[in-house]
Amino acid sequence: MQDMPVMTFRCPPLPFLVDARRRTYGAGxxxxxxxxxxxxxxxxxxxxxxxxxxxxxxxxAEAGQALLLPPGGARWSGGACAEETEAELxxxxxxxxxxxxxxxxxxxxxxxxxxxxIRLPRLIDAREAEEAFVRLAEAAADPGxxxxxxxxxRFGELLRALEAAGRPALPxxxxxxxxxxxxxxxxxxxxxxxxxxxxxxxxxLHAVYIARCMVEVYGCTPQQYAQFYRLDQAKLLLLSTDxxxxxxxxxxxxxxxxxxxxxFAAHAGMPPLRFRKRFAPEPRSS
Numbered sequence: 001m002q003d004m005p006v007m008t009f010r011c012p013p014l015p016f017l018v019d020a021r022r023r024t025y026g027a028g029x030x031x032x033x034x035x036x037x038x039x040x041x042x043x044x045x046x047x048x049x050x051x052x053x054x055x056x057x058x059x060x061a062e063a064g065q066a067l068l069l070p071p072g073g074a075r076w077s078g079g080a081c082a083e084e085t086e087a088e089l090x091x092x093x094x095x096x097x098x099x100x101x102x103x104x105x106x107x108x109x110x111x112x113x114x115x116x117x118i119r120l121p122r123l124i125d126a127r128e129a130e131e132a133f134v135r136l137a138e139a140a141a142d143p144g145x146x147x148x149x150x151x152x153x154r155f156g157e158l159l160r161a162l163e164a165a166g167r168p169a170l171p172x173x174x175x176x177x178x179x180x181x182x183x184x185x186x187x188x189x190x191x192x193x194x195x196x197x198x199x200x201x202x203x204x205l206h207a208v209y210i211a212r213c214m215v216e217v218y219g220c221t222p223q224q225y226a227q228f229y230r231l232d233q234a235k236l237l238l239l240s241t242d243x244x245x246x247x248x249x250x251x252x253x254x255x256x257x258x259x260x261x262x263x264f265a266a267h268a269g270m271p272p273l274r275f276r277k278r279f280a281p282e283p284r285s286s
Contacts, residue, residue, distance in 0.1 A: 004121040004169055007068055007100050008107040011116050015040070015094040017155035020140040025050070025085040030077035039093045041069040044126055044133050048085025051078025059123065061087075066126035066162065070100060088133045092155065106176050110217060113187070113232050117180070120162055121169045129161035178203070179217035182210050186226040190233070191253045196222065230254070231267045238276045245272045 009015055018039050025031070031043070031050055043050060044066040052059045052067060053076045060078070061067040069075060071093075100122075101107045111117040126133075132154070139147065139154040170177060185202055186194060199222055200207040211221045218225060234252040237243060246257050249272075254260035265271045270278075 004123055005100055005103050006105075006107065006170065007070070007120050007122065008098060008109045009094055009118040009120075010097040010109040010111070011118060013094075013096045014156060015092050015096075015118075015159065017136075017140075017151050018091040018093055020088070020090045020136050020151070020155070022137055023087055023089055025081045025087070027083050028080045029085075030080050033074070033076035035074045036072055037069075039071050039091045042088075042090040042092065043067045043069070044088040044090070044130070046086040046088065046130070048081055048083050048087075050081070050085060050087060052076075053078040061123065064125060064127040064130075066124045066129070066165075068120055068122050068124070088137060090133075090136065090155075090158070106174060110176065111180065111183075112218075113229050118159060118163050119166070119170060120159075121166045124162060124166040124169065126162060126165050129158065129165045132158040132161040175213040175216045178205060178210060178213040182214055182222050183218065183225055186222055187229055190226055190229050194222075194226065227263065228267065231264055234260070234264060234272070235268065235275065238272055239279055248272065 025048070031052060034041075043052075043061055045061045045063050047063050049063070050061045050067070052061070052069065054069075054073065058078050059067055097109055099107060099109055107117070107119065109117050136151070136154040136158050139150040142150055181203055182199060185199060196207040196211070200210060203210060214220060214222050214225060220228065230252045234248055234254075237248045237251060238245075241248070243251070245261070249255075249257050249260035252260075254263070261271055264275070268275050
């Protein structure tokens, strides 16, 4: 399914659940058509088959598949169910950025140091995520005072399971995919010296190609990406602790204070101490 359109959600904010329920369609019944529904619709077929028609495509979701429909536009039934069909119906909304990319296209929404891009093919082999659908359905039926939190938690788990299930359908060799994989590896080991050769061995691609993909997608090499990440971690420590500058530098993997100060000033536009003082309150008068 590598010719599949893909939906990308840049998080945070995470998409949030509106409603989840289970429905059984008898033989001869159809999924209702809708126009500009206003929320995303996710259909997971447990048994049978569902057909949905959009303007230029007829979708067929078989048992074990999940079909993702966007909030806008029109959709109609693609035909009556030939047999009894069971499906999980999930409606959700996204307050953040999202986009649909045509088959073979490169998404424009990317994750960075603090954000993540959830990528979901429109049609996913979601059998590995079925248990997550079941847990969400159980949470959706909970009327208790903590039901809201449980539903959103279970929906987040479902998104994670669907992302993993849909990953094999994404074009693995694209510049975006290679760059995101390299960035994730560098972030996981941001305190360790990771050579280009080690990164190439971990990903299974040539170091020059990985660097070219990183520059194309993020505008920097893998080593620069790791350095920027360490400097961003230093910003957080400068704001959240009163540690001496030398201690902050060491905690973020910089062994020489002058080197850290020079890099930080180039990255943040000012030395570390001045950066911290910008956010320090004025001394209270006695």
